[in-house]
Amino acid sequence: MKILSIETSCDETALAVLSVTGKNAKCTVLAHQVASQIELHKQYGGVFPMMAKREHAKNIVPLFLETLAEAKMLTRHSYKKNTKKVVQNEHDVFPAALVKKLEIALVREQEMLEIFLREIPRLKKPKIDTIVVTVGPGLTPALWVGINFAKALALVWNIPLAPVNHMEGHVLSVLVPKTKKSSDSFALTSKQFVLPALSLLVSGGHTEIVLMKDIGKYKILGATLDDAAGEAFDKVARMLDLPYPGGPEISRLAERARRENLPKEIKLPRPMLGSKDLHFSFSGLKTAVLYLLRDLTAANVTIDDKKKMEIAREFEDAVCDVLVAKTLTAAKAHKAKSIIVGGGVSANKELARRLTESAEALGLSVSFPTSTLTTDNAIMIAIAGYFAKTAPLGSKKFIAQGNLAF
Numbered sequence: 001m002k003i004l005s006i007e008t009s010c011d012e013t014a015l016a017v018l019s020v021t022g023k024n025a026k027c028t029v030l031a032h033q034v035a036s037q038i039e040l041h042k043q044y045g046g047v048f049p050m051m052a053k054r055e056h057a058k059n060i061v062p063l064f065l066e067t068l069a070e071a072k073m074l075t076r077h078s079y080k081k082n083t084k085k086v087v088q089n090e091h092d093v094f095p096a097a098l099v100k101k102l103e104i105a106l107v108r109e110q111e112m113l114e115i116f117l118r119e120i121p122r123l124k125k126p127k128i129d130t131i132v133v134t135v136g137p138g139l140t141p142a143l144w145v146g147i148n149f150a151k152a153l154a155l156v157w158n159i160p161l162a163p164v165n166h167m168e169g170h171v172l173s174v175l176v177p178k179t180k181k182s183s184d185s186f187a188l189t190s191k192q193f194v195l196p197a198l199s200l201l202v203s204g205g206h207t208e209i210v211l212m213k214d215i216g217k218y219k220i221l222g223a224t225l226d227d228a229a230g231e232a233f234d235k236v237a238r239m240l241d242l243p244y245p246g247g248p249e250i251s252r253l254a255e256r257a258r259r260e261n262l263p264k265e266i267k268l269p270r271p272m273l274g275s276k277d278l279h280f281s282f283s284g285l286k287t288a289v290l291y292l293l294r295d296l297t298a299a300n301v302t303i304d305d306k307k308k309m310e311i312a313r314e315f316e317d318a319v320c321d322v323l324v325a326k327t328l329t330a331a332k333a334h335k336a337k338s339i340i341v342g343g344g345v346s347a348n349k350e351l352a353r354r355l356t357e358s359a360e361a362l363g364l365s366v367s368f369p370t371s372t373l374t375t376d377n378a379i380m381i382a383i384a385g386y387f388a389k390t391a392p393l394g395s396k397k398f399i400a401q402g403n404l405a406f
Protein backbone atom coordinates (compact mmCIF):
# COMPACT_ATOMS: atom_id res chain seq x y z
CA MET A 1 0.00 0.00 0.00
CA LYS A 2 1.30 3.44 -0.92
CA ILE A 3 0.25 6.32 1.30
CA LEU A 4 0.47 10.00 0.45
CA SER A 5 0.37 12.16 3.59
CA ILE A 6 -0.23 15.89 3.89
CA GLU A 7 0.50 18.09 6.90
CA THR A 8 -0.18 21.85 7.15
CA SER A 9 -1.24 22.30 10.77
CA CYS A 10 1.25 25.04 11.67
CA ASP A 11 4.23 26.55 9.87
CA GLU A 12 5.53 23.55 7.95
CA THR A 13 4.09 22.39 4.64
CA ALA A 14 4.98 18.72 4.65
CA LEU A 15 4.27 15.82 2.31
CA ALA A 16 5.47 12.23 2.30
CA VAL A 17 4.92 8.98 0.44
CA LEU A 18 5.32 5.74 2.37
CA SER A 19 5.10 2.21 1.07
CA VAL A 20 3.84 -0.39 3.56
CA THR A 21 3.91 -4.05 2.54
CA GLY A 22 3.43 -7.55 3.90
CA LYS A 23 2.23 -9.11 7.14
CA ASN A 24 4.91 -7.38 9.16
CA ALA A 25 3.97 -4.00 7.70
CA LYS A 26 7.40 -3.28 6.29
CA CYS A 27 7.53 0.44 5.75
CA THR A 28 9.78 2.36 3.38
CA VAL A 29 9.82 6.13 3.01
CA LEU A 30 9.64 6.85 -0.72
CA ALA A 31 9.51 10.62 -0.33
CA HIS A 32 9.78 13.13 2.51
CA GLN A 33 9.47 16.87 1.84
CA VAL A 34 9.16 19.74 4.28
CA ALA A 35 8.90 23.43 3.35
CA SER A 36 9.47 25.38 6.54
CA GLN A 37 8.08 28.91 6.94
CA ILE A 38 10.36 29.70 9.88
CA GLU A 39 12.34 32.37 8.00
CA LEU A 40 9.12 34.24 7.22
CA HIS A 41 7.65 34.01 10.73
CA LYS A 42 11.02 34.92 12.31
CA GLN A 43 10.53 38.52 11.15
CA TYR A 44 7.35 38.77 13.20
CA GLY A 45 8.45 36.73 16.22
CA GLY A 46 5.70 34.13 15.86
CA VAL A 47 3.28 32.40 13.52
CA PHE A 48 0.33 34.37 12.16
CA PRO A 49 -2.32 31.90 11.01
CA MET A 50 -3.41 33.80 7.88
CA MET A 51 0.19 34.30 6.80
CA ALA A 52 0.85 30.59 7.35
CA LYS A 53 -2.22 29.77 5.27
CA ARG A 54 -1.02 31.90 2.33
CA GLU A 55 2.41 30.26 2.39
CA HIS A 56 0.90 26.76 2.46
CA ALA A 57 -1.39 27.67 -0.45
CA LYS A 58 1.56 28.95 -2.47
CA ASN A 59 3.88 26.04 -1.71
CA ILE A 60 1.70 22.96 -1.51
CA VAL A 61 1.34 22.15 -5.23
CA PRO A 62 5.04 22.68 -6.12
CA LEU A 63 6.03 20.64 -3.03
CA PHE A 64 3.63 17.91 -4.12
CA LEU A 65 5.34 17.76 -7.52
CA GLU A 66 8.71 17.44 -5.77
CA THR A 67 7.30 14.72 -3.53
CA LEU A 68 6.05 12.73 -6.52
CA ALA A 69 9.40 13.19 -8.26
CA GLU A 70 11.27 11.92 -5.18
CA ALA A 71 8.92 8.92 -4.97
CA LYS A 72 9.52 8.33 -8.70
CA MET A 73 5.82 8.81 -9.34
CA LEU A 74 5.94 12.00 -11.37
CA THR A 75 4.82 11.21 -14.91
CA ARG A 76 3.40 13.92 -17.10
CA HIS A 77 1.09 13.23 -20.01
CA SER A 78 3.16 13.32 -23.15
CA TYR A 79 2.76 16.24 -25.50
CA LYS A 80 2.17 15.67 -29.18
CA LYS A 81 4.75 17.75 -30.89
CA ASN A 82 4.73 19.05 -34.39
CA THR A 83 7.51 21.08 -35.83
CA LYS A 84 6.11 24.52 -35.13
CA LYS A 85 4.26 24.39 -31.86
CA VAL A 86 3.46 22.23 -28.89
CA VAL A 87 -0.09 21.00 -29.16
CA GLN A 88 -1.85 20.60 -25.87
CA ASN A 89 -2.75 17.01 -25.20
CA GLU A 90 -6.43 16.48 -24.46
CA HIS A 91 -5.44 15.17 -21.02
CA ASP A 92 -4.05 18.56 -20.14
CA VAL A 93 -7.45 19.81 -19.13
CA PHE A 94 -9.96 18.31 -16.79
CA PRO A 95 -13.53 17.87 -18.03
CA ALA A 96 -15.64 20.96 -17.39
CA ALA A 97 -17.79 19.17 -14.82
CA LEU A 98 -14.72 18.23 -12.78
CA VAL A 99 -13.34 21.77 -12.97
CA LYS A 100 -16.69 23.01 -11.66
CA LYS A 101 -16.48 20.59 -8.73
CA LEU A 102 -12.93 21.71 -8.01
CA GLU A 103 -13.96 25.35 -8.13
CA ILE A 104 -16.55 24.60 -5.47
CA ALA A 105 -14.19 22.47 -3.36
CA LEU A 106 -11.46 25.11 -3.51
CA VAL A 107 -13.67 28.19 -3.38
CA ARG A 108 -11.73 29.50 -0.36
CA GLU A 109 -8.38 28.56 -1.84
CA GLN A 110 -8.32 30.67 -5.00
CA GLU A 111 -4.53 30.90 -5.17
CA MET A 112 -4.16 27.14 -4.78
CA LEU A 113 -6.97 26.48 -7.27
CA GLU A 114 -5.09 28.37 -9.96
CA ILE A 115 -1.84 26.43 -9.44
CA PHE A 116 -3.79 23.18 -9.06
CA LEU A 117 -5.59 23.63 -12.40
CA ARG A 118 -2.33 24.55 -14.09
CA GLU A 119 -0.27 21.60 -12.80
CA ILE A 120 -2.40 18.62 -11.80
CA PRO A 121 -4.22 17.93 -15.12
CA ARG A 122 -0.82 17.40 -16.75
CA LEU A 123 -0.01 14.51 -14.43
CA LYS A 124 -0.76 10.86 -14.87
CA LYS A 125 -2.52 9.46 -11.83
CA PRO A 126 0.24 8.24 -9.49
CA LYS A 127 0.03 4.76 -7.93
CA ILE A 128 -1.16 6.02 -4.55
CA ASP A 129 -3.66 3.84 -2.68
CA THR A 130 -4.71 6.28 -0.02
CA ILE A 131 -4.28 9.93 0.91
CA VAL A 132 -4.16 10.96 4.56
CA VAL A 133 -4.26 14.49 5.89
CA THR A 134 -3.90 16.21 9.25
CA VAL A 135 -7.32 17.52 10.31
CA GLY A 136 -6.28 18.90 13.70
CA PRO A 137 -5.34 20.07 16.17
CA GLY A 138 -3.60 23.07 14.64
CA LEU A 139 -4.15 26.54 13.21
CA THR A 140 -7.54 26.37 11.50
CA PRO A 141 -6.76 28.42 8.34
CA ALA A 142 -3.50 26.52 7.87
CA LEU A 143 -5.15 23.12 8.35
CA TRP A 144 -7.78 23.89 5.72
CA VAL A 145 -5.17 24.31 2.98
CA GLY A 146 -3.96 20.74 3.48
CA ILE A 147 -7.48 19.38 3.89
CA ASN A 148 -8.79 21.12 0.78
CA PHE A 149 -5.77 20.09 -1.27
CA ALA A 150 -6.21 16.48 -0.13
CA LYS A 151 -9.91 16.58 -0.98
CA ALA A 152 -9.19 18.04 -4.42
CA LEU A 153 -6.62 15.32 -5.20
CA ALA A 154 -8.94 12.60 -3.91
CA LEU A 155 -11.67 14.02 -6.13
CA VAL A 156 -9.73 14.17 -9.39
CA TRP A 157 -8.00 10.81 -8.98
CA ASN A 158 -10.71 9.01 -7.03
CA ILE A 159 -8.36 7.97 -4.23
CA PRO A 160 -9.68 7.24 -0.70
CA LEU A 161 -8.95 9.91 1.86
CA ALA A 162 -8.57 9.55 5.62
CA PRO A 163 -8.12 12.07 8.45
CA VAL A 164 -5.23 12.02 10.91
CA ASN A 165 -4.88 13.56 14.33
CA HIS A 166 -1.66 15.57 14.49
CA MET A 167 -0.89 14.54 18.09
CA GLU A 168 -1.23 10.84 17.23
CA GLY A 169 1.33 11.52 14.53
CA HIS A 170 3.76 12.87 17.14
CA VAL A 171 3.24 9.77 19.34
CA LEU A 172 3.80 7.36 16.45
CA SER A 173 6.82 9.28 15.12
CA VAL A 174 8.99 7.20 17.48
CA LEU A 175 8.33 4.15 15.28
CA VAL A 176 10.97 5.49 12.89
CA PRO A 177 14.29 4.12 14.17
CA LYS A 178 16.95 6.64 15.14
CA THR A 179 19.57 4.84 13.11
CA LYS A 180 17.49 4.79 9.94
CA LYS A 181 19.22 5.81 6.73
CA SER A 182 16.92 7.18 4.05
CA SER A 183 16.43 3.88 2.17
CA ASP A 184 16.13 1.62 5.27
CA SER A 185 12.76 0.08 6.02
CA PHE A 186 11.18 -0.44 9.42
CA ALA A 187 8.17 -2.27 10.83
CA LEU A 188 4.87 -0.56 11.59
CA THR A 189 3.42 -2.73 14.35
CA SER A 190 2.30 -2.16 17.90
CA LYS A 191 4.94 -4.75 18.91
CA GLN A 192 7.43 -1.91 18.62
CA PHE A 193 5.88 -0.39 21.75
CA VAL A 194 6.09 -1.55 25.36
CA LEU A 195 2.45 -1.05 26.34
CA PRO A 196 0.77 0.64 28.05
CA ALA A 197 2.93 3.62 27.22
CA LEU A 198 2.77 7.08 28.67
CA SER A 199 3.26 9.81 26.13
CA LEU A 200 4.43 13.34 26.85
CA LEU A 201 3.54 15.54 23.88
CA VAL A 202 5.21 18.93 23.95
CA SER A 203 5.00 21.30 21.02
CA GLY A 204 4.42 24.95 20.20
CA GLY A 205 0.67 24.47 20.34
CA HIS A 206 0.15 21.62 22.82
CA THR A 207 1.30 20.09 26.05
CA GLU A 208 -0.42 16.81 26.81
CA ILE A 209 0.08 13.66 28.81
CA VAL A 210 -1.55 10.79 26.93
CA LEU A 211 -1.93 7.17 27.96
CA MET A 212 -1.56 4.80 25.02
CA LYS A 213 -3.05 1.37 25.70
CA ASP A 214 -2.54 0.38 22.08
CA ILE A 215 -2.16 2.13 18.75
CA GLY A 216 -5.45 3.99 18.27
CA LYS A 217 -6.41 3.70 21.95
CA TYR A 218 -5.52 6.90 23.73
CA LYS A 219 -6.65 8.73 26.81
CA ILE A 220 -5.63 12.32 27.50
CA LEU A 221 -4.71 12.41 31.20
CA GLY A 222 -3.51 15.99 31.42
CA ALA A 223 -2.95 19.10 29.34
CA THR A 224 -1.89 22.70 29.68
CA LEU A 225 -4.48 25.06 31.06
CA ASP A 226 -2.97 28.00 29.17
CA ASP A 227 0.31 28.27 27.20
CA ALA A 228 1.97 25.21 25.68
CA ALA A 229 5.54 24.41 26.72
CA GLY A 230 6.96 25.38 23.30
CA GLU A 231 4.90 28.56 23.30
CA ALA A 232 6.40 29.50 26.68
CA PHE A 233 9.90 28.93 25.25
CA ASP A 234 9.01 31.12 22.26
CA LYS A 235 7.52 33.93 24.37
CA VAL A 236 10.38 34.02 26.87
CA ALA A 237 12.86 34.03 23.98
CA ARG A 238 11.06 37.06 22.58
CA MET A 239 11.38 38.87 25.93
CA LEU A 240 15.11 38.17 25.79
CA ASP A 241 15.32 39.49 22.19
CA LEU A 242 16.10 36.04 20.82
CA PRO A 243 14.81 34.96 17.43
CA TYR A 244 11.83 32.67 16.71
CA PRO A 245 11.55 29.73 17.32
CA GLY A 246 12.75 30.36 20.85
CA GLY A 247 13.16 26.77 22.09
CA PRO A 248 16.52 26.04 20.46
CA GLU A 249 17.81 29.55 21.35
CA ILE A 250 16.93 29.29 25.05
CA SER A 251 18.31 25.78 25.13
CA ARG A 252 21.62 26.92 23.61
CA LEU A 253 22.02 29.73 26.20
CA ALA A 254 21.02 27.40 29.06
CA GLU A 255 23.63 24.85 27.97
CA ARG A 256 26.28 27.58 27.99
CA ALA A 257 25.22 28.71 31.47
CA ARG A 258 25.69 25.12 32.71
CA ARG A 259 29.01 24.72 30.95
CA GLU A 260 30.33 28.00 32.34
CA ASN A 261 28.89 27.20 35.77
CA LEU A 262 27.21 30.60 36.11
CA PRO A 263 25.78 31.43 39.56
CA LYS A 264 22.23 30.26 40.30
CA GLU A 265 20.88 33.47 41.78
CA ILE A 266 17.72 33.67 39.71
CA LYS A 267 14.71 31.74 40.96
CA LEU A 268 11.56 31.12 38.95
CA PRO A 269 8.40 29.26 40.02
CA ARG A 270 7.56 25.64 39.06
CA PRO A 271 3.85 26.12 38.27
CA MET A 272 1.52 23.31 39.36
CA LEU A 273 4.38 21.10 40.42
CA GLY A 274 2.55 20.26 43.63
CA SER A 275 -0.95 20.02 42.16
CA LYS A 276 -2.57 16.60 42.40
CA ASP A 277 -3.75 16.52 38.78
CA LEU A 278 -1.69 16.00 35.63
CA HIS A 279 -2.33 19.43 34.16
CA PHE A 280 0.22 22.12 33.36
CA SER A 281 0.27 25.91 33.34
CA PHE A 282 3.12 27.86 31.79
CA SER A 283 1.61 31.30 31.52
CA GLY A 284 2.57 32.22 35.12
CA LEU A 285 6.14 31.18 34.48
CA LYS A 286 6.27 33.44 31.43
CA THR A 287 4.87 36.33 33.51
CA ALA A 288 7.45 35.62 36.22
CA VAL A 289 10.19 36.14 33.61
CA LEU A 290 8.52 39.40 32.55
CA TYR A 291 8.51 40.68 36.17
CA LEU A 292 12.06 39.48 36.70
CA LEU A 293 13.25 41.47 33.68
CA ARG A 294 11.31 44.53 34.87
CA ASP A 295 12.83 44.27 38.38
CA LEU A 296 16.36 43.77 37.05
CA THR A 297 16.00 46.80 34.75
CA ALA A 298 14.62 48.90 37.65
CA ALA A 299 17.65 47.88 39.72
CA ASN A 300 19.92 49.04 36.86
CA VAL A 301 21.12 45.54 36.08
CA THR A 302 22.08 45.20 32.42
CA ILE A 303 20.43 42.28 30.64
CA ASP A 304 23.63 41.21 28.93
CA ASP A 305 24.43 37.81 27.41
CA LYS A 306 25.48 36.36 30.76
CA LYS A 307 22.22 37.44 32.42
CA LYS A 308 20.27 35.99 29.50
CA MET A 309 22.13 32.72 29.93
CA GLU A 310 21.25 32.58 33.64
CA ILE A 311 17.59 33.34 32.94
CA ALA A 312 17.47 30.78 30.12
CA ARG A 313 18.93 28.07 32.33
CA GLU A 314 16.55 28.75 35.23
CA PHE A 315 13.59 28.90 32.84
CA GLU A 316 14.56 25.62 31.14
CA ASP A 317 15.12 24.00 34.57
CA ALA A 318 11.67 25.13 35.71
CA VAL A 319 9.94 23.74 32.58
CA CYS A 320 11.87 20.46 32.77
CA ASP A 321 11.18 20.04 36.51
CA VAL A 322 7.44 20.26 35.89
CA LEU A 323 7.39 18.14 32.71
CA VAL A 324 9.50 15.35 34.22
CA ALA A 325 7.66 15.26 37.56
CA LYS A 326 4.19 15.11 35.99
CA THR A 327 5.22 12.52 33.42
CA LEU A 328 6.64 10.21 36.08
CA THR A 329 3.63 10.70 38.38
CA ALA A 330 1.34 9.77 35.47
CA ALA A 331 3.48 6.78 34.50
CA LYS A 332 3.40 5.43 38.06
CA ALA A 333 -0.33 6.09 38.56
CA HIS A 334 -1.27 4.34 35.30
CA LYS A 335 1.30 1.57 35.53
CA ALA A 336 2.90 2.53 32.24
CA LYS A 337 5.69 0.28 31.04
CA SER A 338 7.43 2.84 28.85
CA ILE A 339 7.49 6.54 28.05
CA ILE A 340 7.24 8.23 24.65
CA VAL A 341 8.10 11.88 24.07
CA GLY A 342 6.95 13.75 20.96
CA GLY A 343 6.59 17.25 19.52
CA GLY A 344 9.05 20.06 18.88
CA VAL A 345 10.14 20.45 22.53
CA SER A 346 11.22 16.78 22.57
CA ALA A 347 14.37 18.08 20.84
CA ASN A 348 15.33 19.71 24.16
CA LYS A 349 18.49 18.01 25.38
CA GLU A 350 18.03 18.89 29.05
CA LEU A 351 14.53 17.39 29.02
CA ALA A 352 15.83 14.25 27.32
CA ARG A 353 18.69 13.88 29.80
CA ARG A 354 16.54 14.33 32.90
CA LEU A 355 13.57 12.29 31.74
CA THR A 356 15.73 9.39 30.60
CA GLU A 357 17.67 9.39 33.87
CA SER A 358 14.58 9.51 36.13
CA ALA A 359 12.54 7.05 34.06
CA GLU A 360 15.32 4.51 33.79
CA ALA A 361 15.72 4.66 37.57
CA LEU A 362 12.12 3.38 37.68
CA GLY A 363 12.84 0.71 35.06
CA LEU A 364 10.97 2.53 32.28
CA SER A 365 12.43 2.93 28.80
CA VAL A 366 12.03 6.32 27.10
CA SER A 367 11.68 6.81 23.33
CA PHE A 368 12.30 10.08 21.54
CA PRO A 369 11.75 10.68 17.81
CA THR A 370 14.79 10.68 15.59
CA SER A 371 16.14 14.25 15.41
CA THR A 372 14.69 15.04 11.97
CA LEU A 373 11.18 14.07 13.09
CA THR A 374 10.82 16.04 16.34
CA THR A 375 9.23 18.94 14.48
CA ASP A 376 6.17 18.67 12.28
CA ASN A 377 6.53 16.32 9.34
CA ALA A 378 4.40 14.16 7.08
CA ILE A 379 6.11 10.80 7.79
CA MET A 380 4.44 10.69 11.20
CA ILE A 381 1.12 11.61 9.58
CA ALA A 382 1.45 8.78 7.05
CA ILE A 383 2.22 6.34 9.89
CA ALA A 384 -0.83 7.47 11.88
CA GLY A 385 -2.87 7.32 8.65
CA TYR A 386 -1.73 3.77 8.02
CA PHE A 387 -3.19 2.71 11.35
CA ALA A 388 -6.38 4.74 10.92
CA LYS A 389 -9.08 3.10 8.87
CA THR A 390 -9.27 4.63 5.44
CA ALA A 391 -12.64 5.95 4.46
CA PRO A 392 -13.90 7.15 1.09
CA LEU A 393 -14.05 10.89 0.48
CA GLY A 394 -16.93 12.55 2.20
CA SER A 395 -18.07 9.46 4.06
CA LYS A 396 -19.50 9.83 7.55
CA LYS A 397 -16.40 8.21 8.99
CA PHE A 398 -14.16 10.88 7.53
CA ILE A 399 -16.31 13.62 9.00
CA ALA A 400 -16.69 11.93 12.36
CA GLN A 401 -13.02 11.21 12.80
CA GLY A 402 -11.85 14.69 12.02
CA ASN A 403 -12.38 17.44 14.50
CA LEU A 404 -13.27 19.99 11.85
CA ALA A 405 -16.73 20.11 10.33
CA PHE A 406 -16.98 19.62 6.59
Ligand code: KG4
Nearest residue numbers: 203204205230245247344345347348375376
Ligand atom coordinates in the same frame (compact mmCIF):
# COMPACT_ATOMS: atom_id res chain seq x y z
O1 KG4 B 1 5.87 20.25 17.10
P1 KG4 B 1 6.36 21.55 16.57
O2 KG4 B 1 7.36 21.54 15.44
O3 KG4 B 1 5.18 22.44 16.06
C1 KG4 B 1 3.95 22.50 16.68
O4 KG4 B 1 3.10 21.60 16.42
O5 KG4 B 1 3.81 23.44 17.49
O6 KG4 B 1 6.96 22.36 17.82
C2 KG4 B 1 7.56 23.63 17.70
C3 KG4 B 1 7.97 24.12 19.07
C4 KG4 B 1 8.40 25.58 19.10
O7 KG4 B 1 7.69 26.23 20.13
C5 KG4 B 1 9.88 25.51 19.41
O8 KG4 B 1 10.37 26.62 20.13
C6 KG4 B 1 9.97 24.24 20.21
O9 KG4 B 1 9.07 23.34 19.57
N1 KG4 B 1 11.33 23.68 20.23
C7 KG4 B 1 12.08 23.55 21.34
C8 KG4 B 1 13.33 23.04 20.95
N2 KG4 B 1 13.31 22.86 19.59
C9 KG4 B 1 12.06 23.26 19.18
N3 KG4 B 1 11.79 23.84 22.64
C10 KG4 B 1 12.75 23.61 23.54
N4 KG4 B 1 13.98 23.14 23.24
C11 KG4 B 1 14.33 22.83 21.96
N5 KG4 B 1 15.53 22.35 21.68
Ligand code: ZN
Nearest residue numbers: 203343344376
Ligand atom coordinates in the same frame (compact mmCIF):
# COMPACT_ATOMS: atom_id res chain seq x y z
ZN1 ZN C 1 3.40 19.35 16.08
